[in-house]
Amino acid sequence: MKTMFRPALLALTIAAAISAGCANTTPSDSAASEPATKASVVEHYANLAHAGYEDALITAKALNEATDQLLANPSDANMQAAKEAWLAARVPYQQTEVFRFGNAIVDDWEGQLNAWPLDEGLIDYVQADDYQYELGNAGATANIIESNNINVGGETLDVTNLTPELLANLNEVGGSEANVATGYHAIEFLLWGQDLHGFEQGSGERPITDYATGTDCTNGNCDRRADYLDAVTDLLVSDLEWMVAQWAPGASDNYRSQLMNANANEGVQKMLFGMGSLSLGELAGERMKVALEANSYEDEHDCFSDNTHNSHYYNGQGIQNVYTGDYRRVDGSLVSGPSLSDLVEQNNPELNARLNAQLDASMKALGMMKAKAESSQNPMPFDMMIAPGNAKGASVVNRAIMALVEQTGSIEQAARQLGLEALSPDDAGHSF
Amino acid sequence: MKRLTLTLCLASSLAASPLMAADASNADSPTADYRKQWHSDILIGYQGLATQSQDLANQVEAYCQTPSPKGLEQTKQAWLEAFLAWQQVRFVDFGPVEQDNRAWQFQFWPDPKNLVARKASYLLKDDAQITPAKISESGVAVQGFPMAEYLLYDQALNNGERALPANRTCKLLLAVTNHIADNSETLVSDWSGFQNSYIGSDQYTDTTIRAAMAGLEILEERRLANPMGLRGNAKRSVYSADAWRSEASLIAADASVRGLKQHFLPAFSRLLKDREQTDLAERIAQQFDEVLANFPELDRPMAPLLADDNAFKSLQSLYIDVTQLTALVNDRAAVELGVVRGFNSSDGD
Numbered sequence: 001m002k003t004m005f006r007p008a009l010l011a012l013t014i015a016a017a018i019s020a021g022c023a024n025t026t027p028s029d030s031a032a033s034e035p036a037t038k039a040s041v042v043e044h045y046a047n048l049a050h051a052g053y054e055d056a057l058i059t060a061k062a063l064n065e066a067t068d069q070l071l072a073n074p075s076d077a078n079m080q081a082a083k084e085a086w087l088a089a090r091v092p093y094q095q096t097e098v099f100r101f102g103n104a105i106v107d108d109w110e111g112q113l114n115a116w117p118l119d120e121g122l123i124d125y126v127q128a129d130d131y132q133y134e135l136g137n138a139g140a141t142a143n144i145i146e147s148n149n150i151n152v153g154g155e156t157l158d159v160t161n162l163t164p165e166l167l168a169n170l171n172e173v174g175g176s177e178a179n180v181a182t183g184y185h186a187i188e189f190l191l192w193g194q195d196l197h198g199f200e201q202g203s204g205e206r207p208i209t210d211y212a213t214g215t216d217c218t219n220g221n222c223d224r225r226a227d228y229l230d231a232v233t234d235l236l237v238s239d240l241e242w243m244v245a246q247w248a249p250g251a252s253d254n255y256r257s258q259l260m261n262a263n264a265n266e267g268v269q270k271m272l273f274g275m276g277s278l279s280l281g282e283l284a285g286e287r288m289k290v291a292l293e294a295n296s297y298e299d300e301h302d303c304f305s306d307n308t309h310n311s312h313y314y315n316g317q318g319i320q321n322v323y324t325g326d327y328r329r330v331d332g333s334l335v336s337g338p339s340l341s342d343l344v345e346q347n348n349p350e351l352n353a354r355l356n357a358q359l360d361a362s363m364k365a366l367g368m369m370k371a372k373a374e375s376s377q378n379p380m381p382f383d384m385m386i387a388p389g390n391a392k393g394a395s396v397v398n399r400a401i402m403a404l405v406e407q408t409g410s411i412e413q414a415a416r417q418l419g420l421e422a423l424s425p426d427d428a429g430h431s432f
Numbered sequence: 433m434k435r436l437t438l439t440l441c442l443a444s445s446l447a448a449s450p451l452m453a454a455d456a457s458n459a460d461s462p463t464a465d466y467r468k469q470w471h472s473d474i475l476i477g478y479q480g481l482a483t484q485s486q487d488l489a490n491q492v493e494a495y496c497q498t499p500s501p502k503g504l505e506q507t508k509q510a511w512l513e514a515f516l517a518w519q520q521v522r523f524v525d526f527g528p529v530e531q532d533n534r535a536w537q538f539q540f541w542p543d544p545k546n547l548v549a550r551k552a553s554y555l556l557k558d559d560a561q562i563t564p565a566k567i568s569e570s571g572v573a574v575q576g577f578p579m580a581e582y583l584l585y586d587q588a589l590n591n592g593e594r595a596l597p598a599n600r601t602c603k604l605l606l607a608v609t610n611h612i613a614d615n616s617e618t619l620v621s622d623w624s625g626f627q628n629s630y631i632g633s634d635q636y637t638d639t640t641i642r643a644a645m646a647g648l649e650i651l652e653e654r655r656l657a658n659p660m661g662l663r664g665n666a667k668r669s670v671y672s673a674d675a676w677r678s679e680a681s682l683i684a685a686d687a688s689v690r691g692l693k694q695h696f697l698p699a700f701s702r703l704l705k706d707r708e709q710t711d712l713a714e715r716i717a718q719q720f721d722e723v724l725a726n727f728p729e730l731d732r733p734m735a736p737l738l739a740d741d742n743a744f745k746s747l748q749s750l751y752i753d754v755t756q757l758t759a760l761v762n763d764r765a766a767v768e769l770g771v772v773r774g775f776n777s778s779d780g781d
Contacts, residue, residue: 117545132545132546132547132549132550133545134544134545134671135544135545135546135669135671136669136670136671136672153667172664172665174667175661175665175666175667175669176666176667176669177664177666178544276774276775277775279775280775281775293533293536293540293571293572294536294540294547294571294572294573295570295571295573296545296547296571296573298545298547299545388569388570388571389569408775411775412774412775
């Protein structure tokens with residue numbers, strides 16, 4: 001059960017006060033009035049995941065409705081509304097990415113929703129001289145929208161009926177991870193189009209007439225483009241429905257029940273492993289450091305919409321959520337309960353204070369990136385920050401990287417503090 | 433897709449500056465002696481890299497002054513020797529090589545989106561002078577062995593008007609190889625300066641072992657399993673291997689294993705034997721030889737081995753030998769020695 005209330009002025013970071021303040025209203029609250037245990041913390045972790053995926057689903061449904069509107073009436077206003085719905089859908093989804101690492105059920109599933117970088121020429125037209133696809137990818141220029149049959153590596157595939165099932169089967173077609181046919185970034189490409197601005201100001205500029213009917217249609221095959229967008233948004237909704245069910249309380253045959261029946265140490269390990277893996281290897285490393293040090297906008301996460309700063313920001317928020325046990329839902333309500341922070345506080349208040357301060361510092365650094373990118377004066381989105389010779393931009397990105405590196409060190413310490421020596425699930429069988 | 437060469441490795445990041453003051457009180461700790469040997473063995477590897485890199489830069493200069501087909505072949509050979517010298521010490525992911533992303537500067541990899549080609553095309557078309565400063569500010573995809581390899585070997589480039597010895601291509605190649613030579617010379621001197629803090633700090637024992645473990649894991653997973661199509665639903669693809677343009681993927685793997693054997697294994701064996709793990713130390717040494725016995729037979733281009741199921745078997749036997757070595761070092765020995773792996777850059781996607 002989630003704890004939901006709307007204390008508008010409560011800051012997200014005062015976990016202990018929140019847990020105490022909402023005692024005795026729901027089962028998870030009564031647990032919070034007792035000292036947190038590993039079992040209660042893992043149960044609340046499942047609550048956080050469930051609330052997060054529910055929010056992702058709610059906002060995906062809104063996106064689906066907005067794109068249906070757009071397809072029914074392709075106007076600039078409806079395109080704008082669809083883009084805003086996409087941006088809103090990213091907010092909760094990116095906060096759920098922390099559940100990916102350590103929970104194989106999420107990791108095996110998420111490629112259909114959030115895979116990147118993608119070779120968008122698989123889906124639709126691209127400007128060839130500004131399109132660098134993955135080396136050796138036979139599907140990189142297949143252009144599903146353009147024809148009823150595509151050829152990938154010598155194999156001809158019938159793509160006449162653009163159904164959600166067909167698109168799901170086309171994901172990673174030809175054995176290349178860059179062949180992303182589905183998910184948020186496929187939708188992003190269908191709304192924004194290719195970003196041809198490189199390191200300059202500006203994102204993708206897909207004309208609204210790409211969805212026009214009859215002779216107004218630009219770039220051809222507007223009906224198939226519309227079918228694609230319709231199917232891919234439907235698929236996003238059904239995929240999220242499946243994941244919400246996996247974390248729902250009260251079922252005996254879903255992932256949550258497995259997690260609850262396992263040793264609580266396993267659950268705590270998954271929590272810390274997810275936090276550390278997303279902090280260091282994925283967010284600081286793959287999503288920021290690679291892009292920065294190689295000056296590579298091909299490694300930009302939300303490259304069509306230039307929303308990368310928000311993807312990073314809400315990834316960071318998700319990490320903090322898991323530690324503090326707090327999650328601000330899209331309707332403004334707050335989920336809170338027994339947390340890792342409570343557990344570490346029982347054993348090592350100094351470490352808890354340090355890790356909380358480091359998580360705050362990371363959010364501050366990511367918040368600076370978000371503020372620079374969204375500045376009304378001189379906006380500097382992520383693809384400009386990583387441009388060669390942009391020392392100011394590089395320092396914004398580097399500060400976020402360093403903050404994440406520092407918090408990862410304390411996450412490792414927290415794991416040791418809680419008696420978990422080996423963080424990698426692969427090492428679970430060894431007697432460290 | 434993972435870029436395992438990323439040196440965000442936590443252990444050393446937490447150690448503040450790798451050049452931090454030595455803790456003299458640890459200099460006579462029981463493990464200092466192993467680190468003394470590692471320091472000296474790795475220094476030899478770095479010196480080899482510096483020598484070969486300087487030879488490469490000199491050879492490029494000579495070739496570009498007086499181009500000839502023979503000179504081009506000699507330049508390719510000099511590139512290969514310097515690249516293999518880097519492969520030998522590539523496992524060292526801590527200390528001075530972490531500064532300024534030097535490991536990435538030497539080898540930005542993997543590069544699935546062909547950033548090297550894009551950056552080269554940009555620099556070759558640009559009118560601005562190619563200076564050391566220009567190379568320094570152009571990002572890691574420009575600064576190392578893969579860029580030099582691209583200029584020397586890329587087929588599309590070398591069938592076009594910018595093929596070597598075209599003036600601007602020569603200038604870029606010279607600037608890049610000078611950058612590599614400068615970096616490797618700095619690395620030698622920084623590694624020497626790092627001696628006291630390395631030997632004086634106990635934690636570097638585990639750090640060094642973890643570096644070797646990560647090096648083996650990268651070899652097994654990224655450099656072999658990935659191009660061999662053994663992961664996920666991926667297909668065999670030589671583009672997932674490193675150095676596919678020069679067809680040096682496998683000889684580079686050979687060099688990395690030889691590097692571990694020469695610059696890591698001696699002190700590691702001694703450590704294991706002192707902890708009464710003589711059998712394990714011997715099994716590991718044997719397994720190194722098992723892996724290396726695949727060569728020089730396997731010093732061949734990888735692409736034809738991926739294309740033919742029969743030829744693929746020779747790759748498979750190399751892969752199996754490497755997995756056995758990885759299991760012995762990363763599972764058996766690490767557990768016996770209590771080396772715990774923390775988060776590293778290989779986590780994530």
